[in-house]
Amino acid sequence: xxxxxxxxxxxxxxxxxxxxxxxxxxxxxxxxxxxxxxxxxxxxxxxxxxxxxxxxxxxxxxxxxxxxxxxxxxxxxxxxxxxxxxxxxxxxxxxxxxxxxxxxxxxxxxxxxxxxxxxxxxxxxxxxxxxxxxxxxxxxxxxxxxxxxxxxxxxxxxxxxxxxxxxxxxxxxxxxxxxxxxxxxxxxxxxxxxxxxxxxxxxxxxxxxxxxxxxxxxxxxxxxxxxxxxxxxxxxxxxxxxxxxxxxxxxxxxxxxxxxxxxxxxxxxxxxxxxxxxxxxxxxxxxxxxxxxxxxxxxxxxxxxxxxxxxxxxxxxxxxxxxxxxxxxxxxxxxxxxxxxxxxxxxxxxxxxxxxxxxxxxxxxxxxxxxxxxxxxxxxxxxxxxxxxxxxxxxxxxxxxxxxxxxxxxxxxxxxxxxxxxxxxxxxxxxxxxxxxxxxxxxxxxxxxxxxxxxxxxxxxxxxxxxxxxxxxxxxxxxxxxxxxxxxxxxxxxxxxxxxxxxxxxxxxxxxxxxxxxxxxxxxxxxxxxxxxxxxxxxxxxxxxxxxxxxxxxxxxxxxxxxxxxxxxxxxxxxxxxxxxxxxxxxxxxxxxxxxxxxxxxxxxxxxxxxxxxxxxxxxxxxxxxxxxxxxxxxxxxxxxxxxxxxxxxxxxxxxxxxxxxxxxxxxxxxxxxxxxxxxxxxxxxxxxxxxxxxxxxxxxxxxxxxxxxxxxxx
Amino acid sequence: xxxxxxxxxxxxxxxxxxxxxxxxxxxxxxxxxxxxxxxxxxxxxxxxxxxxxxxxxxxxxxxxxxxxxxxxxxxxxxxxxxxxxxxxxxxxxxxxxxxxxxxxxxxxxxxxxxxxxxxxx
Numbered sequence: 001x002x003x004x005x006x007x008x009x010x011x012x013x014x015x016x017x018x019x020x021x022x023x024x025x026x027x028x029x030x031x032x033x034x035x036x037x038x039x040x041x042x043x044x045x046x047x048x049x050x051x052x053x054x055x056x057x058x059x060x061x062x063x064x065x066x067x068x069x070x071x072x073x074x075x076x077x078x079x080x081x082x083x084x085x086x087x088x089x090x091x092x093x094x095x096x097x098x099x100x101x102x103x104x105x106x107x108x109x110x111x112x113x114x115x116x117x118x119x120x121x122x123x124x125x126x127x128x129x130x131x132x133x134x135x136x137x138x139x140x141x142x143x144x145x146x147x148x149x150x151x152x153x154x155x156x157x158x159x160x161x162x163x164x165x166x167x168x169x170x171x172x173x174x175x176x177x178x179x180x181x182x183x184x185x186x187x188x189x190x191x192x193x194x195x196x197x198x199x200x201x202x203x204x205x206x207x208x209x210x211x212x213x214x215x216x217x218x219x220x221x222x223x224x225x226x227x228x229x230x231x232x233x234x235x236x237x238x239x240x241x242x243x244x245x246x247x248x249x250x251x252x253x254x255x256x257x258x259x260x261x262x263x264x265x266x267x268x269x270x271x272x273x274x275x276x277x278x279x280x281x282x283x284x285x286x287x288x289x290x291x292x293x294x295x296x297x298x299x300x301x302x303x304x305x306x307x308x309x310x311x312x313x314x315x316x317x318x319x320x321x322x323x324x325x326x327x328x329x330x331x332x333x334x335x336x337x338x339x340x341x342x343x344x345x346x347x348x349x350x351x352x353x354x355x356x357x358x359x360x361x362x363x364x365x366x367x368x369x370x371x372x373x374x375x376x377x378x379x380x381x382x383x384x385x386x387x388x389x390x391x392x393x394x395x396x397x398x399x400x401x402x403x404x405x406x407x408x409x410x411x412x413x414x415x416x417x418x419x420x421x422x423x424x425x426x427x428x429x430x431x432x433x434x435x436x437x438x439x440x441x442x443x444x445x446x447x448x449x450x451x452x453x454x455x456x457x458x459x460x461x462x463x464x465x466x467x468x469x470x471x472x473x474x475x476x477x478x479x480x481x482x483x484x485x486x487x488x489x490x491x492x493x494x495x496x497x498x499x500x501x502x503x504x505x506x507x508x509x510x511x512x513x514x515x516x517x518x519x520x521x522x523x524x525x526x527x528x529x530x531x532x533x534x535x536x537x538x539x540x541x542x543x544x545x546x547x548x549x550x551x552x553x554x555x556x557x558x559x560x561x562x563x564x565x566x567x568x569x570x571x572x573x574x575x576x577x578x579x580x581x582x583x584x585x586x587x588x589x590x591x592x593x594x595x596x597x598x599x600x601x602x603x604x605x606x607x608x609x610x611x612x613x614x615x616x617x618x619x620x621x622x623x624x625x626x627x628x629x630x631x632x633x634x635x636x637x638x639x640x641x642x643x644x645x646x647x648x649x650x651x652x653x654x655x656x657x658x659x660x661x662x663x664x665x666x667x668x669x670x671x672x673x674x675x676x677x678x679x680x681x682x683x684x685x686x687x688x689x690x691x692x693x694x695x696x697x698x699x700x701x702x703x704x705x706x707x708x709x710x711x712x713x714x715x
Numbered sequence: 716x717x718x719x720x721x722x723x724x725x726x727x728x729x730x731x732x733x734x735x736x737x738x739x740x741x742x743x744x745x746x747x748x749x750x751x752x753x754x755x756x757x758x759x760x761x762x763x764x765x766x767x768x769x770x771x772x773x774x775x776x777x778x779x780x781x782x783x784x785x786x787x788x789x790x791x792x793x794x795x796x797x798x799x800x801x802x803x804x805x806x807x808x809x810x811x812x813x814x815x816x817x818x819x820x821x822x823x824x825x826x827x828x829x830x831x832x833x834x835x836x
Contacts, residue, residue, distance in 0.1 A: 162800070164797070164819035164820060164823045165823070168819075168823045171826070206799040206800070206808070209796065213792040213796070214793060214823060217785055218826065218827060218830060221782070221789075221827075222830055225830065234781060253795075261737065261740045269730075269732065270733045270737075273730070
């Protein structure tokens with residue numbers, strides 16, 4: 001079901017790849033299937049970050065690409081001729097199904113089978129995870145969340161059984177997690193927290209050691225073998241916590257060992273000895289580490305994790321991280337849309353986990369608490385919260401159902417509610433837990449006296465309603481909100497008809513077939529991956545934002561007056577400029593709306609660009625009261641060039657912008673250094689050619705008619 | 716002055732008590748465990764020597780240092796785990812056969828070697 005729920009996007013649109021990042025992954029996967037695994041490590045990509053290029057093998061998280069590549073190879077080994085694109089489109093739904101299984105295993109390990117089943121059901125439908133794993137969103141998160149839950153399962157399994165084999169399996173799963181997503185640092189920090197919490201609450205066992213210590217050693221080495229992580233695995237502050245807990249664990253174990261073996265008096269003396277020497281040693285190491293950390297400007301943290309610990313950090317220092325919408329703190333309603341019933345049941349599950357508090361349930365509690373915090377900082381990390389919320393909600397639901405059914409059965413011993421067979425089955429395990437859980441509520445006594453039968457039935461109906469609403473909501477969300485690939489747009493007209501805007505692909509196809517092979521396209525970085533993947537042209541910057549200065553240069557060019565921008569572009573050998581413009585059809589995430597970020601990022605490196613120059617009266621606006629610099633800058637000109645006449649036909653008003661609902665501030669825009677070569681059907685993609693020398697006579701002959709000829713000729 | 720000498724004296728007597736009683740208690744551990752203990756100490760010593768060498772000479776082939784250091788450390792960890800599993804005095808692993816524990820140990824060791832070998836560069 002998890003799989004089929006995510007196929008809405010394929011049904012509604014076609015089997016295309018969504019969003020921005022997936023296009024890059026797709027391109028790398030194609031390379032992998034053609035060139036093989038070993039060449040991937042050495043691939044130097046000259047189609048992007050012109051003139052710098054990018055070493056793909058060393059800067060990519062390869063887990064997803066391996067997965068798709070292996071699936072492709074396996075299918076072909078069975079002589080099933082399938083396209084790479086199809087494999088990529090269906091990878092994420094497949095792994096979300098695996099993820100449900102992993103959630104089942106995890107909760108089963110913690111709480112028993114019934115809770116596992118409900119948790120898996122929640123997991124299969126949680127909207128937050130659907131958003132990242134609909135068919136076609138070929139993104140790292142799709143497989144990484146599965147890996148995350150699976151690592152947790154194996155860790156808990158190792159914790160419960162105390163077997164080295166499970167622990168090493170956890171290390172292998174951790175390798176896969178590191179290979180797929182930067183979020184692995186969440187694991188490497190959560191495990192030490194759990195370890196320390198266990199030690200200080202007196203739950204130190206040999207099993208904890210066996211689960212934790214080999215995982216840290218093996219996991220660190222494995223992480224270091226992935227080129228993109230490399231030596232960071234031992235040098236960055238994110239990982240120090242793990243080693244710190246590792247040391248503490250050994251000290252605690254040594255104390256315990258001595259306690260076992262020595263008589264009491266000697267033990268007390270020895271304990272002080274071990275403690276003092278341990279403290280001295282630790283403080284020595286800590287000093288060394290502190291010295292090392294202080295010597296680097298960011299205290300050894302990467303920018304992204306710093307912005308997690310200090311939510312205001314990114315907006316202060318790194319506008320590029322803050323500019324990505326998914327790095328911003330979420331709004332409250334998004335918790336509800338993304339988790340729905342799970343967010344309500346979660347606290348109940350959290351409380352239920354305290355009876356009885358085993359090391360495994362302690363782990364889940366810690367996981368949930370930290371995940372809630374992180375998701376509060378960044379929308380994207382809602383994904384990390386989703387499995388935790390589902391597990392907790394599953395436990396809560398199971399406990400509630402079990403208790404209520406107990407009430408039903410106690411009142412009348414015969415089974416009346418046959419239709420809910422699964423729930424009856426689910427009731428069997430973990431009987432001792434639920435009495436304790438419900439005893440905290442007023443009205444139910446400590447002895448676990450059953451709830452009156454009528455109340456129980458009403459409660460059951462209520463729970464069923466909650467589950468139904470949750471299902472209904474999830475299906476609606478996955479169908480309506482998260483299936484849109486953002487590369488093909490769909491709107492409903494006033495008469496209920498459906499319009500499909502396919503401007504992006506139109507624009508990229510034009511680039512692919514009408515520009516020379518070595519053309520260099522400048523656009524804002526959001527469109528970099530798509531341009532390289534779909535148009536197969538070299539771009540200046542793309543979504544892998546590793547070089548802030550380079551992006552700032554592009555932002556600066558967009559924010560400069562035409563002549564300066566032309567000089568910048570000529571210096572970078574740019575031949576074409578691509579802008580996304582939504583004013584014609586009302587597409588809100590276009591370049592004009594992103595423009596302030598370009599100014600901020602550009603201004604972060606080049607101080608001559610000041611944000612306040614671009615702000616008009618009362619903030620950012622594009623009409624006559626807009627900031628003077630904005631009216632002069634290249635982005636404004638490229639977006640609104642010749643727009644005044646066009647909008648007269650559709651909106652009946654000269655130069656009316658449908659996104660911002662204002663009349664634009666400058667109508668007669670003429671271009672001297674750029675020439676319009678292509679504008680897509682709904683004006684969303686506009687491509688300009690950078691001229692060799694300024695055009696003499698300001699206005700060019702009507703380019704739209706000549707474009708028509710070219711297109712007819714080529715098609 | 717007096718208190719300091721007193722303390723040192725205290726400490727000395729304490730230390731001697733610890734060593735003595737540790738020795739006498741340790742004699743009771745079975746031979747098999749003692750062998751594992753020897754290996755643990757050996758692994759720890761190797762790690763320490765490598766770390767000292769790194770401090771003296773420098774980190775240059777960082778790959779090699781890391782893999783060597785973590786290899787010894789890893790074996791230290793694995794054998795501590797093994798020791799805890801096969802220790803007859805512990806009650807945590809009642810159901811576990813020593814054969815199974817050794818098999819797990821060998822498997823993890825192989826995995827560790829594989830990873831180290833891959834990383835050595």
